[in-house]
Structure formats: structure tokens, C-alpha cells
Amino acid sequence: MASSRASGARLVEHVTKLGEDHPPIALDSVDFTLVDPIAFEARFGHVLDYMARVELEVDRNVLELTTMLPDPPDVDVFFYRDVWQPQEIQHGRILDALQVHLGREHADADLDSVGAKLKVLGALAHLDAFQDVVRMLYYLTGMATERSAVLAYNVLHDGTREMGEHAIAQTVIAPIKRQEPGHYAFYQLSARGLWAELAGWQKWLVRHLRRLSFSPVGVNNDAQRADFGDVMETLAIDEHSDFTAQVARVEMELLWARDKGLPVPAYVTQAFRDALEASRARV
Numbered sequence: 144m145a146s147s148r149a150s151g152a153r154l155v156e157h158v159t160k161l162g163e164d165h166p167p168i169a170l171d172s173v174d175f176t177l178v179d180p181i182a183f184e185a186r187f188g189h190v191l192d193y194m195a196r197v198e199l200e201v202d203r204n205v206l207e208l209t210t211m212l213p214d215p216p217d218v219d220v221f222f223y224r225d226v227w228q229p230q231e232i233q234h235g236r237i238l239d240a241l242q243v244h245l246g247r248e249h250a251d252a253d254l255d256s257v258g259a260k261l262k263v264l265g266a267l268a269h270l271d272a273f274q275d276v277v278r279m280l281y282y283l284t285g286m287a288t289e290r291s292a293v294l295a296y297n298v299l300h301d302g303t304r305e306m307g308e309h310a311i312a313q314t315v316i317a318p319i320k321r322q323e324p325g326h327y328a329f330y331q332l333s334a335r336g337l338w339a340e341l342a343g344w345q346k347w348l349v350r351h352l353r354r355l356s357f358s359p360v361g362v363n364n365d366a367q368r369a370d371f372g373d374v375m376e377t378l379a380i381d382e383h384s385d386f387t388a389q390v391a392r393v394e395m396e397l398l399w400a401r402d403k404g405l406p407v408p409a410y411v412t413q414a415f416r417d418a419l420e421a422s423r424a425r426v
């Protein structure tokens with residue numbers, strides 16, 4: 144109990160600092176000056192579109208959260224309502240404005256459809272012991288999503304600089320990428336704290352549901368799976384790259400520590416492989 148109070152206090156401190164150090168990025172702080180907009184759009188346009196969609200869908204994620212977790216801890220609400228949503232929505236607006244500036248359509252973000260599976264989880268989560276299982280799944284998804292964002296923005300930032308698009312690298316990608324590690328840290332701290340408190344049957348259920356439900360960031364249907372595969376191709380991520388291992392590192396350690404020697408859970412490798420195959424099949 145004492146350790147859970149200490150980790151709660153640490154989380155509140157972390158979220159407070161994130162809010163203070165990283166105000167949402169203002170749209171008028173960015174500089175869309177491009178050296179070669181046609182070449183930049185041809186290479187990274189679809190990546191911007193994917194990221195913009197996922198970032199803008201934060202509003203649906205908040206709805207999903209309130210459905211899934213009827214009685215969340217105060218620090219979770221503090222994080223998603225006061226810090227995370229205001230930051231992510233600006234990432235989405237800025238990336239979307241950039242792609243429109245490049246002559247593309249707005250991102251097709253789904254802002255309000257909460258899936259049936261999540262509604263079932265939410266109904267079950269009215270039982271306290273089950274709510275902790277659902278919360279654990281939420282933290283695991285958050286970790287994988289934010290780690291993917293950190294890694295993808297790093298590659299995008301390097302590629303943007305290589306193309307000599309310094310205004311975009313410095314005023315769009317760099318400020319966004321600086322805000323992602325704090326999100327990842329929140330989910331990681333939360334996941335580690337909660338995992339230590341779960342009973343054996345809850346851990347079993349988390350492993351089981353996670354195996355059934357894992358998908359790469361932003362993938363909710365087959366078209367999005369192929370879109371994610373396209374992003375993997377452009378960013379030179381393949382299913383055996385360090386990217387996959389890094390996305391799954393803490394999840395592997397917490398959930399599957401007994402399976403020593405495996406760098407990545409099989410369901411993660413498979414999900415990334417499926418995305419690449421969907422992308423290649425569509426060409």
C-alpha cells in the first residue's frame with residue numbers, strides 16, 4: 144500500500160511537470176516554409192496523413208477511455224484531460240495543416256465511434272477487480288502507442304533534415320517529438336505500478352486479452368493496416384527491426400518475463416508483419 148501511494152505521488156509529480164514544461168504547441172508558432180514541397184509531399188505526405196489522423200483521434204480515445212474506465216484514478220483523469228489531450232490535438236492540427244499546405248486532403252479522423260468490444264470491457268469494468276485488468280490494457284496500449292510515436296518522429300525528423308527541410312524539422316517535427324517521451328513515461332510508470340498489484344488471475348487475463356487485441360498504433364481496420372504498412376516501408380521499419388523490439392520492450396519484460404530469449408511477443412511481430420503484407424498486397 145505504501146509503495147502504491149509513493150508511485151501515485153510520483154505520477155502526479157510527473158504529470159504536473161509535463162503540463163508545466165510542455166504547453167500545447169500553438170499553430171502560429173510553426174513555419175511551413177519548404178525548399179521542395181513536391182518532393183517532400185511525395186516522400187512523406189502519407190506519413191503526415193497517418194500521424195495527423197492518429198493524433199486527431201485523441202478525441203475518440205478520450206471517449207473510449209471514459210467508456211472503458213468508469214471510475215479511473217484521479218491521476219489518469221489529470222493526465223488525459225489536462226495534459227495529454229491538449230498536447231496531442233495540437234500535434235494533429237499542425238500535421239494536418241502541413242499536409243493541406245502541401246496540397247493534400249485533411250486527415251480522415253474518426254472522432255466518435257467507440258467499438259463494441261470497448262463497450263463490453265467498460266460494462267465489465269464496473270466490477271473493481273476487472274477495472275484493474277482494463278486499466279492495465281489501457282496502459283499497455285498507451286506504452287506501445289507512445290513508443291511508436293517517439294520512434295516514428297525520430298525517423299521522420301532525420302528524413303526531413305536530410306531533405307534540407309529545416310523549417311519543418313525545427314518548427315513542426317522537433318517540437319512534437321519532444322512531447323512524446325513524457326507520455327510514454329506516464330504509461331510506463333502506471334503500467335509498472337499496477338502490474339505489481341495485480342493478482343495472478345488478473346495477470347493471466349491481461350496476457351490473454353492483450354494477445355487477442357494487440358494492433359499497431361492507429362490500426363482499426365484493413366485499410367488502416369495497409370496504410371500503417373506503407374508508413375513502415377517509408378520509415379524503413381520492418382517486423383524484425385529494432386523498432387518492433389523497442390515498442391514491445393517493457394511489455395515483454397512485465398507480461399512475458401518467463402519466456403526468456405524472445406525479444407518480442409509473437410503477437411506483436413505478427414501484427415507488424417500483417418501490416419507490411421497488407422501494404423504490399425495493395426500496390
Ligand SMILES: [Fe+2]
Pocket residue numbers: 198230231234292323
Ligand atoms: Fe502526439
Ligand SMILES: [Fe+2]
Pocket residue numbers: 231289292322323326
Ligand atoms: Fe503522445
